[in-house]
Amino acid sequence: MIKKSNLDFKELNLSLYFLAFFLVFIGLTALNSISQQYDEKFLSSPFIKQILLLIPSFIFSILVLGIPKSQIHKYVYHLYFIGIILVILPFLFEKHAGTHRWLQIGLPFMIQPSEFAKLFTILALARYLSDHNLQMKKFKSIIFPIIIAIIPTGVVMNQPDLGTSIVILAPVIPMLYWSGANSFYLFLIIAPFLSMLTVFHNVAFSIWALILAITIILSRTTLIYSILLFFSNIFLGLLSPVLWGLLSKYQQNRIITFFNPEKDPLGAAYHIIQSKTAIGSGGLFGKGWGEGTQTHLKFLPVQESDFILSVLSEELGFICILLLLLIVGVLIHSIIRNSFLSKDRFSSLVLIGIATIFLSHVFVNTAMTVGLIPVKGLPFPFVSAGGSFLFTSFLMLGLAINLSSNYSE
Amino acid sequence: MLKADNIVSLRQYYAVILIVWFCILVLIARYFQIQIISFDTYKKKANTNRIRKITTNAPRGLILDRNGEILVDNNPTYVLIAIPGELSQKGEKFGLISNIIGLDSNMVSKNYKKYYRGKFIPTRLAKDLTFEQVSKLEENKFDLKGIYYQQFPERYFPSKIRASHVLGYVKEVDKEIRKSLFSREEYELGDMVGWNGLEKKYEKYLKGSRGVYFYQFDAYGREMGKVTDLKPQPADPGQNIITTLDLNIQHDVENLMKNKKGVILVGISKSGEILAAVSSPDFRPDLFTGRMSENEWKNVLFHPEKPLINRFNQGLYPPGSIVKMITQSRLLQNQNFNPDEVYKCEGNYQFGDRLFGCWREKGHGDMNLSSAIINSCDIYFYKTINYYDLDMLSESFKMFGFGKITNVDILNESSGIVPSSRFMNQRYGNFGWSKGAILNICIGQGEILVTPIQVLNFTNLLATNGSAGTPHFVMVDNLPQNVEPKLNLEVWSQIKQDMENVIIHENGTGKIANPYLKNARVFGKTGTAENPHGKDHAWFIGWISFKRELYSVVVLMENAGSGGTKAAPIAQQVFKSIYKHTIKQEKL
The missing domain is CATH 3.40.710.10 (DD-peptidase/beta-lactamase superfamily)
Structure with missing residues (x-):
């Protein structure tokens, strides 16, 4: 018997909605400025599209508030399998823009199923980690959760969509940490990747080696283990340029384009330069709304989603970006705080998962606009235009608010 | 069900919060570095140096006869373009341009509307400019801020034959045509696409791929040279195609059909190679290049014997x-x-x-x-x-x-x-x-x-x-x-x-x-x-x-x-x- 939940709106942490709508408002400001270019086609501009999308997104978000926790908990595995089927579906149809990312379902817009896979994966992980009284200090306990996340990640990576697949994988580490996995083991999982990546940059590799050494010393493992771990990582790192050199030019190019999905590498470098010039010339207060004279900015093909921060920083300045990042920081902080305060482990894990997804989107998108990282194609939550992600963002927010309240059932 | 208690410790909580704010801080610091510390550099860069991506058209491949004689060649001409975002007092400028190059100023603004795709995308105003016209425009550079010119290879026909139905023609890509193209991302407005005859059939060989260059311009529109840290990509000309036509036989059969209505086909029986083909009446092969006048076009289009139809x-x-x-x-x-x-x-x-x-x-x-x-x-x-x-x-x-x-x-x-x-x-x-x-x-x-x-x-x-x-x-x-x-x-x-x-x-x-x-x-x-x-x-x-x-x-x-x-x-x-x-x- 399902008891009617004595859901009390007073208990709900609705302040999260205020933060989200603040972000939406900032995003709309930028979208409206961009949409001036659309002149007579204003109705098909990203500004109008975003407003039209906000309505169903918010309605579904509110609907999620009303679902009792126990019901969510009960059906997460079903959702997970639906999620896997959804990300496989696009492979059965024709490619759109050269990838299998989108599903055409007879609506005037296409949906990107991988956005839903993000949410469904953390739900499945949360249930697995909370239902089984696992001996999290043991290494083998963290294998199965990784498999749960690897399946959708692998499919999405083949779509191909590197950005989204990283976001699907990202929550695994904090969720394992949250359920008490040995943090040293988690570190060992990440270490080889970092070794291979940092080796291409002298300073980064030196700092990494230092961090590696300190972490191993602090872990107080035996001397032989420590030495073995340290040097195997360093060797792996040093070996990767050799392995890279062994690849043919053609294979190297394929990997480069994989990490940098922009077809034309000249184009990508050009966008970063234009983005940085736009941001830099904005200064403290910006050039004023609608006054983004930086012609280059308008060359950016995805200014309404990937490079929306460049538009904001040129027109409204550093102040706006500061405000934006602080608000998003507070939003993520609140979700993590609720996760910490949550009484049951399932809710706590879902909340930390949602926070991780938001943070990885914020970090990847923002870092890309200023040329810190090459990977692109991830929108900024609540700010960027972009259907499926805006929708899931609100869905996740509704879920976060729902699970934050410690109502009794 | 939801029996498992939350076991997150305060230490874990603080560790995660610390990582979140560390990430946010890194991003803020980077923005601070670019927007506040390097503000002057970027401001200068934005105001005095504009990087523009300029694409150059690849010359189409040549069409040769069986003995290597050139039937279809490329002729370099100039096109005039405007960057709408840099353009003020459009009417005045269009007037000046039409005075200099001797083209109707309505035509210039008509082209402007036709090719307009966005405030900062080069928009074509006129084509087929001669070197003289371009140098006159250059003299008036300071009154023509936001106006530029580019070289553009256009089809021309150096041989004595017409063979218009065989060679076919190229058409300028406009918004409608671009929508209809299969590989439309390879074409920009104003590009040429094979629209008939061999030009159409062998489009993918003839086309070539466009080149990309990055130029710096100052606030006055003066070119400050190529950008060195962005690698240019030169245009790759299209492949030549060798036809089976024999220039001399084709010339003879075209003369035989002058002012007559019908078809002559000559071929090598065994191989199927066609040495000459004429469908009469035909049209000048360069009809579709250059500044075709309205009248000339109507003459061909409404000719009672329908010269555009390929009779054979x-x-x-x-x-x-x-x-x-x-x-x-x-x-x-x-x-x-x-x-x-x-x-x-x-x-x-x-x-x-x-x-x-x-x-x-x-x-x-x-x-x-x-x-x-x-x-x-x-x-x-x-x-x-x-x-x-x-x-x-x-x-x-x-x-x-x-x-x-x-x-x-x-x-x-x-x-x-x-x-x-x-x-x-x-x-x-x-x-x-x-x-x-x-x-x-x-x-x-x-x-x-x-x-x-x-x-x-x-x-x-x-x-x-x-x-x-x-x-x-x-x-x-x-x-x-x-x-x-x-x-x-x-x-x-x-x-x-x-x-x-x-x-x-x-x-x-x-x-x-x-x-x-x-x-x-x-x-x-x-x-x-x-x-x-x-x-x-x-x-x-x-x-x-x-x-x-x-x-x-x-x-x-x-x-x-x-x-x-x-x-x-x-x-x-x-x-x-x-x-x-x-x-x-x-x-x-």
């Missing part, structure tokens, strides 16, 4: 007597049929309640199969229709490639009509037609319709005993499979012997076509096709054989009269031209 590929004609050899082969395949049996031609033939006439009203007298071909007697064929039925005849037509496209490498080919009993039932109902229909079809009249390119293929097949390559205009490695009609060797040689007699026999209908050349044998057949659109079409098909090579010729003179008197004399000139130009080349 799309034109559908009744073949008339030129297909009698198919009926002949059908008769010879029947064991009971005796080719030497004589039928009397009295000038007309009663079938049911209809009277069918021979083209020679007073009749041919006694005819056997060979003399019926040589004299092109119709009555003989009327009297022998009992040796086959409609479907057997239509099978024979199809065997020679009629009723379907030949797969020649020019698109939009018509497939023609070969009537079968199924076709007749569909068109006239099951009892709406009688056996009398065969009387028309067996002499190439009635429902049957063919294209001249099918007729060329048919001629090639007759000349080569059924093993000719698919007709084609470009030297390629893999030709599409051609039809392979199978007949007994005796049948093939009988057909050939009769066709030679058409030329050399004193009664031969095609004897005017005889060029009387040394060491050359000529074979042929005339046709006079009745049609509902006026005077008869005159046909001649045949081939000339010398130096172990066979050259096929198809002549069609629309509404000209009889094949023997109108098409055959033209064919004679064509045979001479082939002989002259191929012999000459061998000496070289």
